[in-house]
Amino acid sequence: MTTALGAEEYRALLSTALPEATDADTLLPNLHTLFTPDSHRAALYVDSTVVRGGRGVGKTFWYHSLLNDTLREVAAEEYGIERLRRLTVSPGYGAAVEPDLYPGKGVLRQLVEEDVRPYDLWYAVLLSALGQSELHALPEWRDRVAWVRANPGAAERTVRQADQEAQQYGTTHLIIFDALEHLHRIRAQADRLVGGILELALAMRLGTRNIRCKVFIRPDMFDGALLHFPDASKLTANAASLTWSNANLYGLLFHYMGNHDGEYAAPFRRLTGDWQTDAYGRRHIPPALLRGDEQSQAEQFARIAGPYMGANYRKGNTYTWLPNHLMDGVEQVSPRSFLSALNKAVAETRGTYAGHEYALHHEGIRRGVQTASGTRVQEVDEDMPWVRLAVDPLAGGQVPIEQNTVMELWGEARLTDALRKEAERYEVGSDEDPDVRTGPRYPNSPDRLIEELIVLGVMRRRHDGRLDLPDVYRIAFNIGRKGGVPRVSSG
Structure with missing residues (x-):
């Protein structure tokens, strides 16, 4: 008979099995971390040109997995996509330095700055990947782009x-192509460069049988790209999205636990099936x-964290509470936030509630959500510093909030002037903060600014028209909600 794991044993397994770093650029995928949720199958189809996803949902994970022959073979097997076995994969752009x-x-x-046409630039990247010998003799990209413009016939023959x-x-x-938020610090230029990539991708899809991009x-970058070329709508028609259901998130957790080589992984596997x-x-x-049965997953998670977020069901079910409070405004949860919250929950329970009957204490889980919120807001600051400028005037208040009230607070904070000054800091030629990448498209239009925040998932509009912030942003932005997860104390 299989003996159940105790609280400390589960705690030890979680501590060692959960990844310490959940950034895909620092934690590259491997055979033990490769997880294949059913909802990602369409993103791996070779003819799925555009794969949309917010930060932390798996874009870079799949980018690196496709570049790895073994991981690509595993994905082909698990998803039943035979074409993945017969690929030659090259990076067109990514975070790594590959000049x-x-x-x-x-x-x-x-x-x-030299006003190079984006399509010509990415065409040069494509031709280099295809082995165009004359381009390989030119080390500078300026010269490669000039060759593309001067030799259209040779390019087409290649x-x-x-x-x-x-x-x-x-x-x-x-x-x-990945890491497109790194392309350029000025949003309009980033949009032009993305538009060139997408134009090239469509040209290969329509003009060839065996060359694909x-x-x-990110959804906001795709929506804002300058798609001013024929048949651009076809890119939208076959776009895939990287989404995570509750079953996917908990499946990922149990995958990490079962694929660990530590002392308690084998007993966990014996307890949970074949x-x-x-x-x-x-x-x-x-x-x-x-992986697919939420009731079975909830029962298993209850063995780890207890069934409720307190004394009884009125406090919430642990299985649904965690993802519900990590969900953004477009009802998506990133696995990065989920794993970050669990890591903090383990550490908090071990440090403060070590005698608790379950491996995770409900207050530890709440603290995990607070930590995940701080991480998520930090990521937004890195990608889009303008978001903090827009949300900070709401700090200290509560949501839901009337849109007119938001407008008034923005007016008092002179947000339009602040956004303009922020944009001026990153004009072409400025060396200040070169990693700052994107700004709002309509800084002078508060109505459009709100809609952009909604598209990003930072805000959401309730049925009564009032504006809300999901907990994963609200907490770290120091905005309250009656009965909600408390804000992080400044002390």
Whole structure:
């Protein structure tokens, strides 16, 4: 008979199995961390050109996984996508410094200043990936772009030859793009560069059979890209999104726990069903028990955290409470926030509630949500510093809030002037804070600014028209809600 794990044993397993760093650029995917939620299958189709997703939902994770032959093979097996086995994958852009494969931020800034046409730039990247020999003899991207403009016939012949050779061998060239928020610090220029990538991607999709691009992109950047070219709407028609259901999030948690090699992982696997080990040594989570059946998942999580967020059901169910309070304004939860909250919950329980009957104390889970909120707001600050300028005037107040009240607070804070000054700091040629990347599209229009915050998931509009902030942003922005998770104390 299998013996149940105790609170401290579960706590020890969580402490060692959960990743310490949940940033995809610092924690590269491997065979044990590769998790394949059903909702991501469409994003891995070779013909899915655009893959939309907010920060922390898996764009960079899949970008790196597609570049890895073994992980791509595993994804092909688990998703049943045979075409993934017959790919030649090249990076078209990413966070890593790869000056021979694509231009970095400094070179991009220079090319933009020289008014290079974005399509020509990315065409040069594509041709380099396809092995155009004359381009490889030119180390500078300025010269490669000039070659593309001067040699349209040779460029087209390179594409045709690569397409025909791929057809002959039954393969596909896939050029993948990620980290597009790093392209340029001025939003209008970033939009132009993204528009060039998408124009090239559509041209390959319509003009070739075996050359494809896959563009991992934030929804707001895709919506704002300058798609002023024929048939641009076709990119929207086949776009995929990286979303996470509650079952996916808890499946990821149990996947980490079951694929750990520590002392308590094996007992956990025996307790939770028939885990199968594949040829790569990956342990497969029992699909009916821990991956798709929310009732079974809730029962298992109750063994770890108890059934309720307090004394009884009136305090909330632990299984639904955690993702509900990490959900953004477009009802999405990032696995990065989810895992961050759980990490903090473990540490808080171990440090303050070590004698608790469950591995996670409900106050530890609340503290985990507070920590995840702080992390999420920090990420927004890094990507879009203007968001804090817009939300800070609401600090100390409560939501829901009337839109007119928001307008009044923005007026008192002279938000339009602040946004204009922020934009002026990052004009082309400025060396200040070169990593700052994107600003609002309509800084002079409060109505449009609110809609942009809603699209980003920072705000949401209630049925009665009032504006709200989800907890994952509200808490760290120091905005209250009656009966909600408390704000983080400044003390």
